[in-house]
Amino acid sequence: MSRRSLTLLKNLARSANGSAIQTRSVTYMPRPGDGAPRAVTLIPGDGIGPLVTNAVEQVMEAMHAPIYFEKYDVHGEMSRMPPEVMESIRKNKVCLKGGLKTPVGGGVSSLNVQLRKELDLFASLVNCFNLPGLPTRHENVDIVVIRENTEGEYAGLEHEVVPGVVESLKVITKFCSERIAKYAFEYAYLNNRKKVTAVHKANIMKLADGLFLESCREVAKKYPSITYNEIIVDNCCMQLVAKPEQFDVMVTPNLYGNLVANTAAGIAGGTGVMPGGNVGADHAVFEQGASAGNVGKDKIVRENKANPVALLLSSAMMLRHLQFPSFADRLETAVKRVISEGKCRTKDLGGQSTTQEVVDAVIANLE
Amino acid sequence: MTMAANIARRLIGSRSNQILGTVNSSSGAATSVARAFCSSTTPITATLFPGDGIGPEIAESVKKVFTTAGVPIDWEEHYVGTEIDPRTQSFLTWESLESVRRNKVGLKGPMATPIGKGHRSLNLTLRKELNLYANVRPCYSLPGYKTRYDDVNLITIRENTEGEYSGLEHQVVRGVVESLKIITRQASLRVAEYAFHYAKTHGRERVSAIHKANIMQKTDGLFLKCCREVAEKYPEITYEEVVIDNCCMMLVKNPALFDVLVMPNLYGDIISDLCAGLVGGLGLTPSCNIGEDGVALAEAVHGSAPDIAGKNLANPTALLLSGVMMLRHLKLNEQAEQIHSAIINTIAEGKYRTADLGGSSTTTDFTKAICDHL
Numbered sequence: 004m005s006r007r008s009l010t011l012l013k014n015l016a017r018s019a020n021g022s023a024i025q026t027r028s029v030t031y032m033p034r035p036g037d038g039a040p041r042a043v044t045l046i047p048g049d050g051i052g053p054l055v056t057n058a059v060e061q062v063m064e065a066m067h068a069p070i071y072f073e074k075y076d077v078h079g080e081m082s083r084m085p086p087e088v089m090e091s092i093r094k095n096k097v098c099l100k101g102g103l104k105t106p107v108g109g110g111v112s113s114l115n116v117q118l119r120k121e122l123d124l125f126a127s128l129v130n131c132f133n134l135p136g137l138p139t140r141h142e143n144v145d146i147v148v149i150r151e152n153t154e155g156e157y158a159g160l161e162h163e164v165v166p167g168v169v170e171s172l173k174v175i176t177k178f179c180s181e182r183i184a185k186y187a188f189e190y191a192y193l194n195n196r197k198k199v200t201a202v203h204k205a206n207i208m209k210l211a212d213g214l215f216l217e218s219c220r221e222v223a224k225k226y227p228s229i230t231y232n233e234i235i236v237d238n239c240c241m242q243l244v245a246k247p248e249q250f251d252v253m254v255t256p257n258l259y260g261n262l263v264a265n266t267a268a269g270i271a272g273g274t275g276v277m278p279g280g281n282v283g284a285d286h287a288v289f290e291q292g293a294s295a296g297n298v299g300k301d302k303i304v305r306e307n308k309a310n311p312v313a314l315l316l317s318s319a320m321m322l323r324h325l326q327f328p329s330f331a332d333r334l335e336t337a338v339k340r341v342i343s344e345g346k347c348r349t350k351d352l353g354g355q356s357t358t359q360e361v362v363d364a365v366i367a368n369l370e
Numbered sequence: 371m372t373m374a375a376n377i378a379r380r381l382i383g384s385r386s387n388q389i390l391g392t393v394n395s396s397s398g399a400a401t402s403v404a405r406a407f408c409s410s411t412t413p414i415t416a417t418l419f420p421g422d423g424i425g426p427e428i429a430e431s432v433k434k435v436f437t438t439a440g441v442p443i444d445w446e447e448h449y450v451g452t453e454i455d456p457r458t459q460s461f462l463t464w465e466s467l468e469s470v471r472r473n474k475v476g477l478k479g480p481m482a483t484p485i486g487k488g489h490r491s492l493n494l495t496l497r498k499e500l501n502l503y504a505n506v507r508p509c510y511s512l513p514g515y516k517t518r519y520d521d522v523n524l525i526t527i528r529e530n531t532e533g534e535y536s537g538l539e540h541q542v543v544r545g546v547v548e549s550l551k552i553i554t555r556q557a558s559l560r561v562a563e564y565a566f567h568y569a570k571t572h573g574r575e576r577v578s579a580i581h582k583a584n585i586m587q588k589t590d591g592l593f594l595k596c597c598r599e600v601a602e603k604y605p606e607i608t609y610e611e612v613v614i615d616n617c618c619m620m621l622v623k624n625p626a627l628f629d630v631l632v633m634p635n636l637y638g639d640i641i642s643d644l645c646a647g648l649v650g651g652l653g654l655t656p657s658c659n660i661g662e663d664g665v666a667l668a669e670a671v672h673g674s675a676p677d678i679a680g681k682n683l684a685n686p687t688a689l690l691l692s693g694v695m696m697l698r699h700l701k702l703n704e705q706a707e708q709i710h711s712a713i714i715n716t717i718a719e720g721k722y723r724t725a726d727l728g729g730s731s732t733t734t735d736f737t738k739a740i741c742d743h744l
Contacts, residue, residue: 113584140519156586161589163588167555167556169552169589169592170550170589171553171586171588172548172551173534173548173549173550173551174548175546176545176547177544204639207535208539208549209539210541210547211539211547211549214547240644241646241652244622244647244648245651258636261582261615262614264615265615266619266644270622274619294615295618
């Protein structure tokens with residue numbers, strides 16, 4: 004009797020420990036034929052891109068996931084995305100990509116932005132959360148930043164009025180603000196999130212951000228069970244640093260979203276571990292969540308010390324998007340276990356491992 | 371004790387006047403510098419805007435600390451009016467603005483802009499009329515007040531006149547709004563010059579320009595070009611450029627990486643508030659606005675907190691530290707250092723802290739503790 008209760012206690016302790024994160028997605032009933040392999044466009048990109056996308060390829064193979072990659076070589080200095088790449092994405096509807104390096108101050112417009120505009124990927128999503136076992140200064144962080152991806156300050160409409168005076172147009176439309184607000188509330192509703200916060204600077208930019216806020220308020224009325232509030236962007240950054248647990252889902256126009264997402268990613272563990280993606284009505288492109296450092300420095304590329312966790316978690320999001328939840332769960336569990344064990348961590352998380360070591364650890368931890 | 375100290379201070383003051391009197395007569399430099407040297411006997415006039423809400427209480431606190439420290443400043447107090455002055459189109463009177471223009475130095479408490487139309491916001495009025503082009507905020511971790519970040523020591527310098535805050539917006543058609551962001555060579559050069567000059571005079575080693583020129587190529591590109599031009603004139607100071615999303619991430623992960631940050635208006639607003647959050651909030655952050663012709667208006671950037679107004683609970687640290695910045699601008703470095711150390715020591719000791727820092731002292735107790743530390 005005592006021996007049995009001892010093993011029961013041991014099992015209880017192990018599951019309460021959290022190191023054995025046992026979940027089973029038993030409720031997904033596939034239609035016959037759902038297991039046929041799906042094609043996904045893969046763009047390795049620049050800098051650390053090829054390293055981390057290679058990591059994803061290895062893990063997908065080890066899992067025997069029903070996807071296969073169509074790889075295309077694109078670099079940031081190209082002036083346009085090659086048409087065959089765009090065709091492939093339009094056909095497959097899903098794409099996984101590494102970072103594309105945009106030359107600073109040069110005449111080339113960012114390929115990342117071009118891709119988003121052409122495919123009308125109007126929502127960019129970054130999920131910033133504390134990973135168990137990874138020490139950070141802030142606890143209880145679980146923020147999803149939903150950022151309008153096509154207009155705002157990134158409209159790219161600039162001109163020199165007279166020599167020495169330059170104007171840049173920030174465009175806000177009701178159409179785009181409404182659809183991003185709708186997406187944010189829909190996301191909150193489908194993912195059981197309780198609060199949506201709109202980030203703005205409407206005390207200064209009264210018409211532009213005022214229009215954004217108006218759209219958010221209208222959509223908020225249709226979701227009475229979700230709390231809605233508004234916060235000015237400078238106060239928001241200060242609160243993120245002081246009390247991040249007050250935020251849940253945040254919806255923002257383009258530029259503020261960039262800043263808020265990177266700040267939130269920084270407080271929760273760094274941009275090397277946060278997943279994210281861009282989604283539109285017809286297509287989805289998954290990439291490392293926050294944009295800072297997604298191309299990385301040359302030193303990291305040479306020493307193969309890039310952190311593949313962000314892209315691995317984004318590919319798990321992609322697997323769920325493709326309706327393969329069991330594979331997504333296995334991948335996430337393995338990655339979280341590797342992080343919580345703490346033995347295999349790349350430099351940005353305070354360890355010394357190379358990318359390949361982390362990948363091997365993840366594959367070893369797959370159930 | 372105080373009387374003897376005052377007599378001693380006056381003696382030392384008059385001696386320094388004799389020593390420095392020769393400098394005064396021979397220099398043809400700006401009159402403000404000369405005025406600073408002979409400040410020990412002839413007091414400097416400075417404008418004081420106590421402001422609304424908790425403003426008057428914390429302004430009292432500042433006056434008390436400054437008098438105890440023997441700072442030779444005569445305050446000219448001005449209040450926000452109750453009706454709109456047609457000459458300035460705001461609640462600030464023409465006399466107040468003239469006073470700052472004349473004295474070239476001022477200290478401002480929190481002002482609540484009344485809601486309504488037909489007038490400009492108070493801060494906007496001050497900024498436009500006095501041509502305050504740079505906002506300087508030093509952010510450093512206060513020893514003894516523990517936040518999640520212990521090693522913050524940076525200065526943010528923000529361009530204050532143009533950029534995204536030009537206020538030029540219009541509705542193109544229904545449902546489509548455009549907002550203009552303006553960057554000019556003149557304003558960018560001005561703020562870059564000030565940033566490097568500040569770095570040099572305060573012994574700082576690195577200046578980082580924050581931008582988003584990979585997306586906004588012409589506007590932020592122009593800002594960067596101006597910064598680079600100025601950087602060439604200061605070869606001993608390291609200059610680097612950081613994209614703003616990278617900057618945000620690095621600031622929350624490792625703020626010790628940054629020294630002096632110079633940026634256009636919007637980024638400056640966000641980053642300076644972020645840095646304030648790193649060290650403990652707006653209640654502890656000093657700030658100083660620099661204008662043309664050497665005008666300096668130090669201000670407390672927190673709100674007027676109407677809910678605790680008049681209850682002797684407010685924290686005067688922000689206004690006091692801003693006053694210290696003002697003294698340093700006037701080159702009264704000795705008294706500035708004295709008051710600064712007194713404030714730091716009082717907070718570090720932890721016995722007298724106001725409610726927002728987790729203590730239970732009143733404003734007057736806190737002020738008295740600082741005076742005792744002088």
